[in-house]
Amino acid sequence: MNFDEVFERKQTNSMKWDLLKERYQSEDLWPMWVADMDFQAPQPVLDAMRQVVDHGIFGYHARPDSLREVTAGWLKKRFKWEVQKEDFVFTPGVVPAISHLIKTFTAKGDQVIIQTPVYYPFYSLIKNSERTLVKNPLKETDDGFVMDLDDLEEKMKAGARMLLLCSPHNPIGRVWKKEELRKVxxxxxxxxxxxxxxxxxxxxxxxxxxxxxxKVNNDLDVSVITCMAPSKTFNLAALQLSYVIFQDSEDRTSYEKHLSNEFVGIDNPFATVAAEAAYLHGEPWLEALLEYIKGNVELVKQDIETNMPKIKVVEPEGTYLIWLDFREFGMSGLELQEWLRKEGNLALSDGHIFGPEGSGFARMNLACPRSHVEEGLRRLNQAYNSYKVK
Ligand SMILES: Cc1ncc(COP(=O)(O)O)c(C=O)c1O
Structure with a gap:
């Protein structure tokens, strides 16, 4: 586990590295946008996938029961959460899983609440399925961003059918507390x-x-469907494996029926063995990764506090993403991003794509070697100083 090691990702069909020109009309930007990691997956994952390659046969794959057992074991170990193995439905990604959940459990026109600013595909998931998007914007307080529970109650009272919760929250980086989740x-x-x-x-x-x-609302009469995946945790997003956990077996059956009608659900053998290896043997790698990310967060915080005081850091409690507040500069969302790209040669995720509440912010991805963060900070300083000079 050497997270300092730099791997070349250019010309590997990486979205983060190879779509800069297409997205931002320049290849020279320093990529700290798309939410994946510039680290190799844990060694046991690579070994397991190599065995599949060595076997060399990639015919139709039957997902083994062991994947359910191993996944349940991970949830029990990490969150002390007991999930029965039949409660899982495997899906080819969380975003498609949510799209199918919306279609299965709501009707056209139904109101779906999101807590903005939020992971931007949530908007299109709701709009594309012709449901009504209802916003419950997060509230900024002296203690950081919190949920506006009074507003949430109003929106629920007004007839919302579904709440799409982001927990931990991307892009704010909040890890919601038990009490907050309980109130929801x-x-x-x-x-x-x-x-x-x-x-x-x-x-x-x-x-x-x-x-x-x-888990925290287990004793309430509330319908909850949870989406999870090993993809962010172990950098396996391209393998497209996620899972949905149901509390209610009738709901699960409806969803399975919907997926079957849509012909969704065949896994690939790489995803299966990678997920199993990660959950069985990847925990030490994950613990080391989290320490490394904390080091990256600290580095960004210190540099910004010392050298770029007009930028405010929203310190993440979770995720490997850091939400940077540039509102003091008084630029529009578009002006800010253009400035970061032009003066800093830096590709961060534009705050305004997470909703208008994200305007004036940018999201920086810290799942990369320290030297990559240092270069990103050098460029951010460059942009910052160009602004001061003007
Ligand atoms: C909150 C959230 N949900 C879902 C995804 C993507 O999930 P998937 O790649 O499994 O569709 C992301 C990726 O950044 C995310 O932040």
Missing amino acids: GELAEKYNVLVVSDEIHADLILKGEHVPFA
Whole structure:
């Protein structure tokens, strides 16, 4: 485990490295945008995948029961959460899983709540399926961003059918506390709102602990469906394996039926062995990764606090993403991004794509070697100083 090691990703069909020109009209930008890691997956994962290659036969794959057992074992170990192996439905990614959840459990026109600014595909998932998007913007307080529970209650009371929760929250980096999740659970029970909890970042906790929404609200009469995956945790996104966890067997059957009608569900053998190897043998790698990410966060914080005081850091409690607040510069979302690209040669994720509440912010990906973060900071300083000079 040497997270300092630099791997060439250019010309490997990497979105983060090879789509810069297409997206930003320049290949020279320093990529700290797309949320994947510039680290190799844990060694046991690579070994398991190599065995599949050596076998060399890639015919139709039957997902083994062991994947359910191993996944349940991981959830028990990491979150003390007991999930029965039949409660899992495997899906080819969390975003498609949510799209199918929306289609299975809501009707056209139904209101779906999101807590903005939020992972931007949530917007299109709701709009593309012709549901009504309802926003419950996060509230900024002296203690950072929190949920606006009064507003959430209003929105639920007004007839929302589903809440799409992001826990931990991307891009803010909040790891929601048990008490916050409990209050949401109580509201969902009161107004009969189905909660779909996207917990893809659950393993990436830097401060505090992740509490599965379903676990903390277990005793309430509330419908909860949880989406998780090994993809963010172990850098396996391209293998397209995720899973949905149901509390209610009838809901699960409806969803399975929907997926079967849509012909969704065949896995590939790489994803299966990678997920099993990661969950069985990847924990030491994950623990070391989290320490490394904390070091990257610290580096960014210190440099910004010392040298770029007009930028404010929203310190992440979870995820490997850091939310940077440039609002003091008074630029529009577009101006800010153009400035970062032109003066810093830096590709961060534009804050405004997460919703208008994200305007004036940018998201920086810290799942990369320290030298990569240092170069990113050098470029950020360059942009910052060009601004001061003007
Ligand atoms: C909250 C959240 N959900 C889902 C995804 C993507 O999931 P997948 O690649 O499994 O579709 C991401 C990726 O950044 C994310 O941040």
